[in-house]
Amino acid sequence: MAPPPHPARRLAGVASSPVREILALTQRPGVVSFAGGLPAPELFDAAGLRDAFADALADRAAGRSLQYSTTEGDPALRAAVAERLSRRGLPTEPGELLITSGSQQALTLVAAVLLEPGDAVLVEEPSYLAALQCFQLAGARLISIPCDDDGLIPDAVRDLVRAERPKLLYTVPTFHNPTGRTLPEARRRALAEVAAREGLWLVEDDPYGELRYRGAPEPAVAALPGAEDRTIALSTLSKVLAPGLRIGWLRAPATLRRALAVAKQAADLHSSTVDQAAAARWLASNDLDLHVARLRAAYGARRDALVDGLPDALPEGSSWTRPDGGMFVWVRLPGGWDADALLQDALTRDVAFVPGWPFFAGEPDRATLRLSFTAHPPAEILEGLERLRATVRARDPASTVR
Numbered sequence: 019m020a021p022p023p024h025p026a027r028r029l030a031g032v033a034s035s036p037v038r039e040i041l042a043l044t045q046r047p048g049v050v051s052f053a054g055g056l057p058a059p060e061l062f063d064a065a066g067l068r069d070a071f072a073d074a075l076a077d078r079a080a081g082r083s084l085q086y087s088t089t090e091g092d093p094a095l096r097a098a099v100a101e102r103l104s105r106r107g108l109p110t111e112p113g114e115l116l117i118t119s120g121s122q123q124a125l126t127l128v129a130a131v132l133l134e135p136g137d138a139v140l141v142e143e144p145s146y147l148a149a150l151q152c153f154q155l156a157g158a159r160l161i162s163i164p165c166d167d168d169g170l171i172p173d174a175v176r177d178l179v180r181a182e183r184p185k186l187l188y189t190v191p192t193f194h195n196p197t198g199r200t201l202p203e204a205r206r207r208a209l210a211e212v213a214a215r216e217g218l219w220l221v222e223d224d225p226y227g228e229l230r231y232r233g234a235p236e237p238a239v240a241a242l243p244g245a246e247d248r249t250i251a252l253s254t255l256s257k258v259l260a261p262g263l264r265i266g267w268l269r270a271p272a273t274l275r276r277a278l279a280v281a282k283q284a285a286d287l288h289s290s291t292v293d294q295a296a297a298a299r300w301l302a303s304n305d306l307d308l309h310v311a312r313l314r315a316a317y318g319a320r321r322d323a324l325v326d327g328l329p330d331a332l333p334e335g336s337s338w339t340r341p342d343g344g345m346f347v348w349v350r351l352p353g354g355w356d357a358d359a360l361l362q363d364a365l366t367r368d369v370a371f372v373p374g375w376p377f378f379a380g381e382p383d384r385a386t387l388r389l390s391f392t393a394h395p396p397a398e399i400l401e402g403l404e405r406l407r408a409t410v411r412a413r414d415p416a417s418t419v420r
């Protein structure tokens with residue numbers, strides 16, 4: 019008997035996401051989890067979606083909703099998304115959009131279309147873990163961009179582009195995952211200029227931009243001079259409606275659209291027809307602005323509960339971000355603390371978070387961790403913080419604040 023051949027070598031360097039493994043541990047009842055970037059399930063519009071699916075499956079529509087469909091996506095859904103993007107400052111025609119199975123698939127398609135094995139890709143430090151996996155799977159060489167509290171540093175991008183000649187730069191400029199930080203307008207403009215001058219594709223991933231709790235919106239990078247013809251903008255219904263729908267999209271320049279559609283055909287022919295039909299119906303008969311306003315009110319209070327409670331829960335000398343929106347706070351523990359070790363203790367006290375190291379393409383900072391504040395109401399967040407405080411105290415009584 020001969021064994022079957024080995025799996026592809028490109029898989030060897032791609033680790034399974036520890037986030038998914040931690041999520042499995044936090045399914046137990048009673049755990050306060052700051053781990054996953056999960057929307058609050060009690061805020062899903064289940065009734066509205068039930069109606070939308072019923073309508074999509076009504077006798078007059080079912081033949082179409084249950085049939086194969088076009089790769090680019092449901093025309094009504096593309097029109098609704100284009101209208102929304104345009105209203106939010108990114109003028110978009112439906113024909114510029116490709117509906118994807120979550121924005122995660124958009125990342126896969128971008129990698130398939132743009133990357134050869136060995137190509138350099140610039141990523142923020144730290145960066146969204148599943149994007150790192152996706153680019154690694156395509157055989158890319160990941161290079162971290164130096165970042166500060168405002169996000170990536172455009173001069174550092176310019177120097178890296180000149181030194182490494184990357185194909186693309188991946189950024190989450192608004193309410194970044196995992197740090198929660200937002201790239202200011204001046205840096206967005208500078209980034210667009212670098213991309214135009216040096217020749218670079220930009221991938222602007224924006225799943226969180228609508229979840230703003232304070233301050234005024236920044237312009238989309240894709241809308242800025244220099245970036246218009248070289249930015250692939252991604253977003254999703256996952257954070258504003260429901261991630262289980264698996265509906266995202268990419269907005270691509272004309273030169274890439276055909277290739278992206280071919281890559282999508284090869285991946286899955288098209289995203290689920292019935293899910294797209296239901297999403298389009300939900301958007302037609304509900305007010306997404308109103309729904310998002312509810313989410314913002316609820317999540318804003320959760321963000322405040324977490325940020326206000328952190329001084330009492332973390333070891334003295336810790337620092338953390340204070341995001342204006344999104345789902346995440348990024349913490350750096352003081353010297354000597356290891357977030358992985360802290361997590362093991364925290365799990366025994368039924369509180370969870372994600373250690374920061376998997377989000378680094380380069381040398382990880384093991385004192386970092388990510389806290390998500392959206393999945394629990396404020397009272398449970400306070401309980402989680404109390405458990406975190408007890409965990410920290412038990413580990414090192416001397417360094418606890420109070």
Ligand SMILES: Cc1ncc(COP(=O)(O)O)c(C=O)c1O
Pocket residue numbers: 055119120121122123146190195223225253254255256261264265266
């Ligand atoms: C930055 C970022 N991009 C993309 C995704 C993928 O989202 P989805 O595939 O559900 O649209 C996520 C999910 O957490 C994310 O944080």
